[in-house]
Amino acid sequence: MTLPELERSGTAGLARGADIRPPKTGELVARRMRRMIVEGGLADGDFLPHESSLMEHFGVSRPTLREAFRVLESEGLIELRRGSRTGARITVPGPEAVARPAGLLLQLGSATLSDVYVARSAVEPAAARLLALSGDEERYAALESALEEERANLSDPELFATGSAVFHLRLVELSGNQTLALMAGMIYEIIARQTQRAVRANPPVAGEVREDYLRALRAYEKLVKLVRLGRADEAERFWRKHLEVADELVLAGEEATRVLDVLD
Known part of the structure; x- marks a missing residue:
């Protein structure tokens, strides 16, 4: 569509950029500081x-600098210690910074456990393949360490359940793909x-290893x-098949259970 056509369609303001607000100075300062954090200049x-x-460094006023601080604080990149002489401290967020709001969105969207396990089955086999291709002995040793930790949990059903989730997570983290992780x-x-719910619903006989x-x-x-x-x-084929069998056992009768009911 040409500019005259945009104007005739009533979107002239958009075409001229009239509705695009230029960033405030505080946002520009926050952007520069964010880049320093991401690139490792600030740890x-x-x-x-x-x-x-x-x-002095940024050539801005105190209100502008504090506006930049508020932006970075809202993103979880800094912690403001008000009333303290130490000022702002860098706090690089981990996956939990995304996990919490993502879990809330799944609850609001009435997502089911079946949704979640299907997503896991899409992620983990690909991660297994990437890990196998990495040739990285340190990563292999780390996965083996997670296995040994889980082996030590055999006598405690709830610890085993948690350890199982950890093993699956470590597999993806060690794949080297940050997006999958x-x-x-x-x-x-x-x-x-x-x-854990599945274990509590079907507890093993005392002293018995299931x-x-x-x-x-x-x-x-x-x-x-x-x-x-x-x-x-x-590795990819094996892990996909393993998840199919394991998920069927864990989800038996629970496929339609809402994420809300699990996290509540």
């Missing part, structure tokens, strides 16, 4: 210089809560072996 836990130094982190708490726990451990062991050998295609 987690660092304290920002005093206001007078920052005002963020997605896994978003649904981690929901998965952990649901596995056969499904042993099967899970064997699956984790096989996955570690496959990724160590670099057998990416096989």
Whole structure:
């Protein structure tokens, strides 16, 4: 569409940029400071210089600088210690910064456990493939460490349930793909809560190690072996099949349960 056509359609203001507000100076300062944090110029836990130094550095007034602080604080990138001489401290957020609002959105959208487990099944097999292709011995050792931690939980059903969720999360984190890891982190708490619910609904006999726990451990062991050998295609196929079987057991009769009911 040409500019005259836009004008005739009644969108001339948009075409001329009349409705696009230029960023305020405080937002521009926040943008520059955000970039410094992202690029590592400012690290987690660092304290920002005093206001007078920052005002001189950026060439802005105190109200403008404080506006920038408010923007960064709302994003969880700094912590303002009001009334303290130490000033603002860098607080680099982790996955939980996304997980909390994401969980709320799932609740508001009436998402079901089936939705969540389908998403996990889309993420984890791809992560298994990436990890196998990485050839990174340190990552393999870290996954094996998560396996050993879970093995130590065999005698405690609730710890085993939580440890299982941790193993799944670590698999994705160690894949090296930050976007997949963020997605896994978003649904981690929901998965952990649901596995605990399943354990409480069907508690094992005292002193008995459940056969499904042993099967899970064997699956984790096989996955570690496959990724160590670099057998990416096989690792992906195996993990997808494992999730199909495991999810069917965990979700039996709970597919339509709302995320709200799990997190409430």
